[in-house]
Structures are given as C-alpha cells and as structure tokens.
Amino acid sequence: MVTYGSIVTDDDLVFKALADPTRRFLLDLLFQRDGRTLKELESGLEMTRFGVMKHLKILEDADLVVTRRSGREKLHFLNPVPIRLIHDRWIDKYREREVSALLALKTELEKD
Amino acid sequence: MVTYGSIVTDDDLVFKALADPTRRFLLDLLFQRDGRTLKELESGLEMTRFGVMKHLKILEDADLVVTRRSGREKLHFLNPVPIRLIHDRWIDKYREREVSALLALKTELEKD
DNA sequence: ACCATAGGTGACCAATTAGTCACCTGTCAA
DNA sequence: TTGACAGGTGACTAATTGGTCACCTATGGT
Structure with a gap:
C-alpha cells in the first residue's frame, strides 16, 4: 500500500x-x-x-x-463542511453546470 | 462486520x-x-x-x-455525477447557506 | 450513600484490501 | 508478418479494518 x-x-x-x-x-x-x-x-x-x-x-x-x-x-x-469540500475538490464552475443539467434531466425523466 | x-x-x-x-x-x-x-x-x-x-x-x-x-x-x-450526489445526500438548502457562509468567512480570514 | 445508567479503553480475532508478479491478448508500424 | 507496445487476468502476501468483549469511570436519581 x-x-x-x-x-x-x-x-x-x-x-x-x-x-x-x-x-x-x-x-x-x-x-x-x-x-x-x-x-x-x-x-x-x-x-x-x-x-x-x-x-x-x-x-x-x-x-x-x-x-x-x-x-x-x-x-x-x-x-457538513467536509462534505462540501469534497464537492469543491472535483466539481468546478464548468462541471457544476454540466452536472446540474444532467441531474435535472434525470429527475424529469423519472417523473413518469 | x-x-x-x-x-x-x-x-x-x-x-x-x-x-x-x-x-x-x-x-x-x-x-x-x-x-x-x-x-x-x-x-x-x-x-x-x-x-x-x-x-x-x-x-x-x-x-x-x-x-x-x-x-x-x-x-x-x-x-462528476457521483460526487455531486454525495453532496446532495447530506447538504440540504438550509445547511447549504450555513456552509457557504462559513467557507466564505474562512476564505476571508485566510486572506491576510 | 447507593446503584442504575451513559459513556470509554485496550486487546483480540476475522474479513477485507493494496500491491506485486508471471503470464496473456489485441493493435500498430516497419 | 513480426516485434514492440498498450492493456488485461488470476493468484498470492502483507497490512488494515470491523466487530466484540472484559473491564473501567463519571453522572444523576432516590
């Protein structure tokens, strides 16, 4: 290790x-x-x-x-602070928009 | 276990x-x-x-x-999707504001 | 004062995990 | 078409981790 x-x-x-x-x-x-x-x-x-x-x-x-x-x-x-820091480590402004859109779409699709 | x-x-x-x-x-x-x-x-x-x-x-x-x-x-x-889901699991709208304020303060203090 | 209750420690065993190696498959370029 | 190169598998060892137990300390009610 x-x-x-x-x-x-x-x-x-x-x-x-x-x-x-x-x-x-x-x-x-x-x-x-x-x-x-x-x-x-x-x-x-x-x-x-x-x-x-x-x-x-x-x-x-x-x-x-x-x-x-x-x-x-x-x-x-x-x-919740350490949790937020995990998020900020690998999600920048650019990916933020990407991910939000994706998850919004997912929610929409599951609404059936 | x-x-x-x-x-x-x-x-x-x-x-x-x-x-x-x-x-x-x-x-x-x-x-x-x-x-x-x-x-x-x-x-x-x-x-x-x-x-x-x-x-x-x-x-x-x-x-x-x-x-x-x-x-x-x-x-x-x-x-980045799984990372975002971790965030959403333990940070709701209420805590979101709390944490953001705290981290903003931290950044401010470290600006010395 | 007493005893029930809430929490705490160190040692122990079983199960899981990180890392390496011998060996194998598929792709590209001369 | 053959040799070098990129990636892949299963078996093995050493270290780490999860869970329990015997035993201990501190607080609060009666």
Whole structure:
C-alpha cells in the first residue's frame, strides 16, 4: 500500500470515515435529526454499543460529526463542511453546470 | 462486520473507491486534464502498472471514471455525477447557506 | 450513600484490501 | 508478418479494518 511516508492527511480521515456503510447510516440519522446520544443512535443499529462507539469516534476524528457533552450524555451533530469540500475538490464552475443539467434531466425523466 | 446481507450498493462502490489516496490522486490528475491513458497516469505514480490499473478499474466500477477505447489505448475521463450526489445526500438548502457562509468567512480570514 | 445508567479503553480475532508478479491478448508500424 | 507496445487476468502476501468483549469511570436519581 502507498502510505506517502505514513502521513495521514485530513482528507484521508474524511474519506476513510465515509467508506463504511454503518458510518454513512449514522450520518443519515444525524441528517434527519441532530443532537442524538450514543444510546439513541445505538438503538437503530444491529450492533453492540462498542461497535457504534468506534464508528462515532472515527466520524468525530474526521470532523464529520461534532459533539457536546451534557451531563453524562454526549450529543452528536452532523458537520457538513467536509462534505462540501469534497464537492469543491472535483466539481468546478464548468462541471457544476454540466452536472446540474444532467441531474435535472434525470429527475424529469423519472417523473413518469 | 455489517454486510447487510452482502448487498453492495452503488454508493458503497463510490465511497470505497474514494477511500484510497492513490485513487483520489488519480481523480485529481483527471480533474486537471481528462482523456489520459493508463501509460500516462502510471508515469505520475510510484507504483507498478498493475497497481494503477487495479485502482482505475475500481474507479470505473464506481462510475467515477468513464472510459473510451481508441485503438490500443484506453482514454479515461472524470465523471462528476457521483460526487455531486454525495453532496446532495447530506447538504440540504438550509445547511447549504450555513456552509457557504462559513467557507466564505474562512476564505476571508485566510486572506491576510 | 447507593446503584442504575451513559459513556470509554485496550486487546483480540476475522474479513477485507493494496500491491506485486508471471503470464496473456489485441493493435500498430516497419 | 513480426516485434514492440498498450492493456488485461488470476493468484498470492502483507497490512488494515470491523466487530466484540472484559473491564473501567463519571453522572444523576432516590
């Protein structure tokens, strides 16, 4: 594997975090409604608390999820900034128009 | 590991493809300039041809890269659609304004 | 004070993935 | 038509990652 001198960049954390379906589902849950606790998130998944906790830590390290403590609870919030930066990396103004038109057409065609 | 019945969804291919730094670098190269051959892409990487080929296949399977044959060469093009769909999954109109404002502020602050 | 509850750590095993190599196919030009 | 060149496949190894468990700390209600 190419490690580039074992340097782990910011974007590497983000993309690795997004690579797992469970973590994407956690982001989906937080997209629906923010500020949930581990307990609450855990109840929606067929996995032990430890598994979910590990996934949340990976999302937090990637800054895709930010947290706030409240007593003995820890509240989780979705941070959309890293997602936007992915978009901006490979979609410039030119491609933006291209893609928008394509997706609008797709929506139109699926309207049948 | 959670396999969800070993179902591999479209978005899984995309996110897995983006999880590797070499593949992201390949997308960067194609973002700069489209229509490159394997030979050309290979020359920019410290890896055997086989490694690069495997990465390109993964990108192609994920539809992040589309190709066109031309004689004995195969030309590679960046497809921005899957990237845009990632954005749309976790950024709605509300967050859109939020994020734009935040990134504009960041740019402003870094202008020193 | 006590105990139930929410969250946290390090070690461990199983499954997946990155990279290389020997070997093969199709195309072009002399 | 033959040799060099562009691309392709399947098998293999080493490293990484996902999930669980035994065990631990901190907070809040009664």
